[in-house]
Amino acid sequence: MAENSSDDPLSGTLPLAVAYFLVNLGAWLWYTLWGKYLILDLGFRGEELGALTMLYNLSYALMTFPSGRISDKIDPRKILSIGVATSSAGVLLLAFSTNIPLIGLASILIGLGEGAFFTSATVYAVRRGGLSRAGMVYGFIFSAGLLGEVSGSLVSGYLKELFGSRILFFASMIVSLSALPLIMLLKAEPRLMSRGKRSASLIGILKEHAKFKLLAIGLIFHSISFNAIFPFISVYAGWLGLSDSGIGLVNFLWLFFMFLTTMFWSVLADRLESRLILLGHLSLSFFSWITYAHSWNFTSIMAAAAFMGIVSSMDMPARRKIVAEIDKGYGIGSLIGSLDLLTMLASIPAPLIGGLIYQSMGLKQLFWTASIINLLGIPFLLRMGKLNLDRSYA
Numbered sequence: 367m368a369e370n371s372s373d374d375p376l377s378g379t380l381p382l383a384v385a386y387f388l389v390n391l392g393a394w395l396w397y398t399l400w401g402k403y404l405i406l407d408l409g410f411r412g413e414e415l416g417a418l419t420m421l422y423n424l425s426y427a428l429m430t431f432p433s434g435r436i437s438d439k440i441d442p443r444k445i446l447s448i449g450v451a452t453s454s455a456g457v458l459l460l461a462f463s464t465n466i467p468l469i470g471l472a473s474i475l476i477g478l479g480e481g482a483f484f485t486s487a488t489v490y491a492v493r494r495g496g497l498s499r500a501g502m503v504y505g506f507i508f509s510a511g512l513l514g515e516v517s518g519s520l521v522s523g524y525l526k527e528l529f530g531s532r533i534l535f536f537a538s539m540i541v542s543l544s545a546l547p548l549i550m551l552l553k554a555e556p557r558l559m560s561r562g563k564r565s566a567s568l569i570g571i572l573k574e575h576a577k578f579k580l581l582a583i584g585l586i587f588h589s590i591s592f593n594a595i596f597p598f599i600s601v602y603a604g605w606l607g608l609s610d611s612g613i614g615l616v617n618f619l620w621l622f623f624m625f626l627t628t629m630f631w632s633v634l635a636d637r638l639e640s641r642l643i644l645l646g647h648l649s650l651s652f653f654s655w656i657t658y659a660h661s662w663n664f665t666s667i668m669a670a671a672a673f674m675g676i677v678s679s680m681d682m683p684a685r686r687k688i689v690a691e692i693d694k695g696y697g698i699g700s701l702i703g704s705l706d707l708l709t710m711l712a713s714i715p716a717p718l719i720g721g722l723i724y725q726s727m728g729l730k731q732l733f734w735t736a737s738i739i740n741l742l743g744i745p746f747l748l749r750m751g752k753l754n755l756d757r758s759y760a
Contacts (some may be wrong), residue, residue: 429482593716594716624676
């Protein structure tokens with residue numbers, strides 16, 4: 367990838383940042399209360415919540431690699447637009463679904479759409495920034511998305527208490543579709559769509575690229591553990607007796623602190639070795655998840671949510687910057703799609719396993735088990751060694 371020659375790489379990504387904000391705002395209008403909605407409102411079991419989340423993860427994963435490869439070759443606006451339309455159709459279906467088959471189909475549509483949108487948006491942002499500013503530009507886009515998640519989490523509980531659950535899905539669809547005109551404002555710059563020089567097959571990348579393989583294995587352990595507990599974050603808040611609006615506030619604080627600190631870690635990833643930031647993220651995730659699982663009232667769970675937000679913000683800018691640093695001509699889109707595919711596929715059973723642990727052992731045991739699995743990824747990131755920070759890459 368050539369270093370981006372633009373003096374202001376953020377200006378060209380502003381429409382994408384706003385679109386990213388709208389898509390995440392729409393998604394978190396309903397997803398904030400997803401676990402609580404299925405288990406406490408509709409009466410589903412923990413393993414059913416896990417299975418539905420697993421369907422979403424599978425469909426999302428299956429879209430990442432093809433979306434990444436295509437983003438290396440064609441106008442990203444097409445992939446972004448198709449992604450928004452597909453996920454919006456899935457959310458509309460959720461508004462009329464109260465049984466497993468229909469909710470499962472909606473989960474698949476949402477996963478396919480979001481997999482296409484977020485992968486293509488990530489590729490565009492990383493390419494726009496070039497190696498020296500990939501962390502900053504991606505952090506800018508990611509922060510806009512976090513602001514959408516923060517806003518959706520804050521509003522969701524109040525909307526549901528005033529108008530019921532169905533309004534969340536309708537509002538989500540309308541907000542997400544409003545991103546389409548902004549996507550059309552993006553420009554497809556030929557130099558950002560260059561092909562990788564090497565074979566972009568997943569097997570070929572894994573065979574030839576030792577550092578990518580170690581990165582993928584390390585993040586697989588982290589992804590498995592996070593996906594096991596994520597559907598149960600709202601369940602734990604509900605278990606403590608918080609109302610829908612209270613659960614929304616917990617999610618709001620978690621995401622708000624992610625938003626506040628993401629740009630700090632993004633700029634730091636451009637100036638320091640991004641692998642060290644990712645190692646810090648995995649290490650501190652253990653303590654943040656355990657702290658959350660041992661909160662006992664509204665004040666303590668809010669403090670734990672803030673801690674989780676700070677730790678969570680270390681992840682994505684660092685891992686995207688690492689991909690830029692180890693590109694080696696495979697194509698940024700192919701590597702991002704490959705990494706997301708591997709981590710998502712490996713973690714697909716995690717929500718179901720998390721549901722089974724929840725049913726048989728309880729919430730605290732689920733958080734402890736996931737936190738220990740997360741630590742297994744650290745040795746693989748250590749084995750990567752110091753990354754090559756050469757400022758030119760093809």
